[in-house]
Amino acid sequence: MGSSGAFPTLDSLHFPSAQTSISQTLASLRRSALSVSNRLQSIETDAEFVREVADHYGLPLVANERCGSWYIDPTVKVGSAYFKSTDGHTGQWDFSFRRLNLQLLPLANQYGGCVIVDSTRRGKLMPDALSKTVPIWCAVLNRALFPEQEEYHCVNLPPNYLGESEESQIASRIDGFVHSLQSLKLDLTHLRQQLGKPMQVAWANRSYIHPPNLLPNHNSHLLVLCSASRRVQGAEMSEGGYIQGAGDDSEAWAHGLTPPVFWANREILKQTAEEDLPGVIADLVAEYKRQNTVHQATLIAPTRNLYISQTDVRVDVGTQYDLVIDCHGDPRTTEGNSGRLNLGCASAKLGSRDLRKSLSRVREFIAAQLGSDSSRTLLVTCETGKDLSAGVVLAIVCLFYAEDGSFDVSQSKRSMSKQFIRQRLAWIVSSKHDVNPSRSTLQSVNAFLMEPPDY
Structure with missing residues (x-):
């Protein structure tokens, strides 16, 4: 049979432009349904x-x-x-x-x-x-x-x-x-x-x-x-x-909207056209943050001087807290300020990896600053107050606190087990219920604590 009588190929039956149009239409309908x-x-x-x-x-x-x-x-x-x-x-x-x-x-x-x-x-x-x-x-x-x-x-x-x-x-x-x-x-x-x-x-x-x-x-x-x-x-x-x-x-x-902002502004949001919502939401969220930016620190029981919170630039070292460790702060900005330690960790999983390399500095800072006066207050912060800061606090309570919550610099020389670290983690999650250290953060802390001391 000649080419003119050949059966049509599968490709010849496709209509790419029509298919694309149908696909785009369905995607558009789905986006509209999920507006x-x-x-x-x-x-x-x-x-x-x-x-x-x-x-x-x-x-x-x-x-x-x-x-x-x-x-x-x-x-x-x-x-x-x-x-x-x-x-x-x-x-x-x-x-x-x-x-x-x-x-x-x-x-x-x-x-x-x-x-x-x-x-x-x-x-x-x-x-x-x-x-x-x-x-x-x-x-x-x-x-x-x-x-x-x-x-x-x-x-x-x-x-x-x-x-x-x-x-x-x-x-x-x-x-x-x-x-x-x-x-x-x-x-x-x-x-x-x-x-x-x-x-x-x-x-x-x-x-x-x-x-x-x-x-x-x-x-x-x-x-x-x-x-x-x-x-x-x-x-x-x-x-x-x-x-x-x-x-x-x-x-x-x-678009950054949170439940408190939604409930406070439901009528405004209902009256806003879909295409204008991202901009309106951004304004509402910014205004809410201006009015609600106080981050309350939480005491980690049974200690009497160790606190954790979300980072707040208004925290004044020496007035509100004697010492501050900021997981994300720029280390170059703390020169001459012996009461603050900035670790310079990145965010998310990268930050968990950075934390592993920073914990020796935390140990040295605590030993030097609290070792001579265990009554001084210490605040540990990160961008969420839930992940890296919880990891740092976990390392601190394992290294420097006795069973009754008292500070004891000599504790830092003891050997660690996973069970002991888990017991100390329970101090943190019992005190601040929304902490959620990632698996990567906990792995970094465990690796640091369970290695033989280098001093």
């Missing part, structure tokens, strides 16, 4: 459900950060929790010692429980943080703090949600987590007094409330695990502008 305006409207819709849940149980609202704060008006938010879904992922179930969440114990005792608010993106009924991480945490604390009340020792999981095998594997790990918690040498008697009674969990989402008739009672505290968003199975374009888990991953869409 900032749609996200903020979806958040408001979900916040109404959250308020209904709180009213039903008569319990206050706690945000599981960072997503949960979008769904709670700051005027009615009583606290924050830091439960991660990764600690509930299948096969990775864990009780995190970087996120002890002990701040919830006195809060639950004060109110009889609370509603913990979170959300998740399209397709899931609830995040793993609510379906597994919090139930594991409750079971561990109930067993550790109330060993005699065995009726509260089981790990309660949402109905018909996990397979029998996964439920069994989670249950088999609880005793190991309890043992690890006990090994931190926390004052469990004090924690029991703070909590008062064991905890029970319930779930509230758009599909069900379970158990249906469980309410706060005299025998236990109730933690209601509330997933704010309606479950969406299909594409966002089919939902008329509604976005499941609209508050999730806000760094990618919010």
Whole structure:
């Protein structure tokens, strides 16, 4: 057969320009469906459900950060929790010692429980943080703090949600987590007094409330695990502008907008055209920062003189604190200032690597400046107050503080173990509940502390 009668090739049937147009159109429709305006409207819709849940149980609202704060008006938010879904992922179930969440114990005792608010993106009924991480945490604390009340020792999981095998594997790990918690040498008697009674969990989402008739009672505290968003199975374009888990991953869409700024300026944001939102948001955020830039330092108990906070250029060495270590400050700017140590670390993972090389300077600074007068106050800062500064504080409390929190320069010559470092980390996360040192930061600190002393 001649070329004129040949079958057409696949390439000859393609229409590149038309295909590109369709692809661009679909992408444009998806971007429109996921617009900032749609996200903020979806958040408001979900916040109404959250308020209904709180009213039903008569319990206050706690945000599981960072997503949960979008769904709670700051005027009615009583606290924050830091439960991660990764600690509930299948096969990775864990009780995190970087996120002890002990701040919830006195809060639950004060109110009889609370509603913990979170959300998740399209397709899931609830995040793993609510379906597994919090139930594991409750079971561990109930067993550790109330060993005699065995009726509260089981790990309660949402109905018909996990397979029998996964439920069994989670249950088999609880005793190991309890043992690890006990090994931190926390004052469990004090924690029991703070909590008062064991905890029970319930779930509230758009599909069900379970158990249906469980309410706060005299025998236990109730933690209601509330997933704010309606479950969406299909594409966002089919939902008329509604976005499941609209508050999730806000760094990618919010242009710097934060929950407090959103709740304080909802009407302005609603009245702003989509194309003008980035500029308006930038102005609102800048104004909020001008009015709310005081960073409160947190004392690391049981020490009496060691503090941690986010970096604040207004901190005055010699007046507010005797000594300051700034993880990101330029080392060239501290010449002649013996009370300040700037480490010059970069941000994020690069900063964690820099920290490994800087900790010997921290050790020398503390030995020289605090060794002669242990009553002097020391503030450690970084750009977030949660990562590198926590790593530096961890190194300091391991090197220079005794079990009772007293400063002792001779402590720096002792040998270290991972278990000892974990116990000291518990001091930090128990004192400042939002600290979140990265794995890279902790690896740098462990490597430094566990190497043989060079003096």
